Amino acid sequence: MRLIDYLNSKTTDSNLVSTIHSIAQASVHITFLLRRGALAEAEIHGEVGNQNVQGEEQKKLDVIANDMLIETLTKESHCAGIASEELDDAIATHPNGEHLVLFDPLDGSSNIEINMSVGTIFSILPYHRQGEMATNEDFLQIGHEQLASGYIMYGTSTILMLTIGRGQGVGMFVLNPTTGDYLLHHDDIRITRGTQEYAINGSNYRHWFAPMQKYVDELIAGETGVRGKNYNTRWVAAMVSEVNRILTRGGVFLYPADKRNVSKGGKLRLMYEANPMALLIEEAGGKATDTVNDVLDIEPTHIHQRIPVVLGCPEEVERVRELHLA
Numbered sequence: 389m390r391l392i393d394y395l396n397s398k399t400t401d402s403n404l405v406s407t408i409h410s411i412a413q414a415s416v417h418i419t420f421l422l423r424r425g426a427l428a429e430a431e432i433h434g435e436v437g438n439q440n441v442q443g444e445e446q447k448k449l450d451v452i453a454n455d456m457l458i459e460t461l462t463k464e465s466h467c468a469g470i471a472s473e474e475l476d477d478a479i480a481t482h483p484n485g486e487h488l489v490l491f492d493p494l495d496g497s498s499n500i501e502i503n504m505s506v507g508t509i510f511s512i513l514p515y516h517r518q519g520e521m522a523t524n525e526d527f528l529q530i531g532h533e534q535l536a537s538g539y540i541m542y543g544t545s546t547i548l549m550l551t552i553g554r555g556q557g558v559g560m561f562v563l564n565p566t567t568g569d570y571l572l573h574h575d576d577i578r579i580t581r582g583t584q585e586y587a588i589n590g591s592n593y594r595h596w597f598a599p600m601q602k603y604v605d606e607l608i609a610g611e612t613g614v615r616g617k618n619y620n621t622r623w624v625a626a627m628v629s630e631v632n633r634i635l636t637r638g639g640v641f642l643y644p645a646d647k648r649n650v651s652k653g654g655k656l657r658l659m660y661e662a663n664p665m666a667l668l669i670e671e672a673g674g675k676a677t678d679t680v681n682d683v684l685d686i687e688p689t690h691i692h693q694r695i696p697v698v699l700g701c702p703e704e705v706e707r708v709r710e711l712h713l714a
């Protein structure tokens with residue numbers, strides 16, 4: 389089943405179908421760009437020299453992917469505004485549009501230079517001030533308000549993982565590179581229970597707060613500790629890939645705030661990383677927390693807000709929460 393047919397079977401909101409379709413189209417162009425790989429390296433790899441709003445060096449591909457998404461969504465009449473990791477402020481597009489789109493155009497971009505997978509993460513929110521130009525404040529809605537979210541993973545194949553929320557579940561699509569169509573591969577993705585895999589950057593251990601250290605100590609203790617089973621670590625260093633693994637074979641992903649970044653709120657971004665992933669995870673039967681609150685309940689104060697993120701298998705997420713509330 390093609391993406392468009394899947395969407396039409398799940399919702400009567402043709403405007404939402406149109407906005408999702410536009411994002412999918414942009415991702416097809418990004419796929420072709422990335423597939424040129426080393427051939428395109430001289431033109432497109434390397435750093436532009438600018439810093440993005442988080443103070444990180446931008447890779448040129450981040451900029452190109454960002455431009456491709458903006459160009460496509462600027463033509464999408466249902467899109468009233470765009471916010472991106474690569475933009476300081478939101479862009480107002482069509483005042484009569486019904487949607488606001490947020491994205492991280494190339495998540496895990498440090499993986500580009502080692503030919504590992506990267507991804508685009510997106511979130512679609514309703515726009516409530518038709519007729520007026522959208523501003524940053526219009527985007528400050530809790531994650532539960534999302535009309536749809538998903539990611540595109542540019543790996544050995546290009547995969548689109550998508551939810552339109554409200555109990556409609558998660559669909560996984562694979563891009564047919566010959567036709568440029570996304571085809572349904574798996575409907576109603578469910579997170580496997582009883583995982584033995586966890587993903588965390590363990591080199592930060594000494595910077596974590598005690599509850600996170602205790603949680604990871606429990607996992608490392610394996611069958612000799614309180615958890616009574618052995619765990620395995622996986623760390624791709626691209627959130628899209630970690631979440632893709634969790635949705636396909638279970639596990640838990642953790643990016644806690646630590647002593648170095650707690651004043652900034654953590655590392656990952658609420659609006660275009662944590663929220664869209666949390667909606668996917670919850671629709672697949674998992675949980676997502678900032679270690680205390682459900683991610684989807686957090687009231688945003690800034691479009692580039694950062695938070696700690698723990699998501700995936702419910703038993704693991706609840707154990708982390710329990711240790712933080714103790």
Ligand code: FDP
Nearest residue numbers: 495496497498499589625626627628
């Ligand atoms: P990146 O900075 O490369 O864009 O979005 C932040 C993120 O990647 C996540 O995708 C990834 O999980 C994490 O940072 C990687 O962090 P480490 O540098 O600590 O490995």
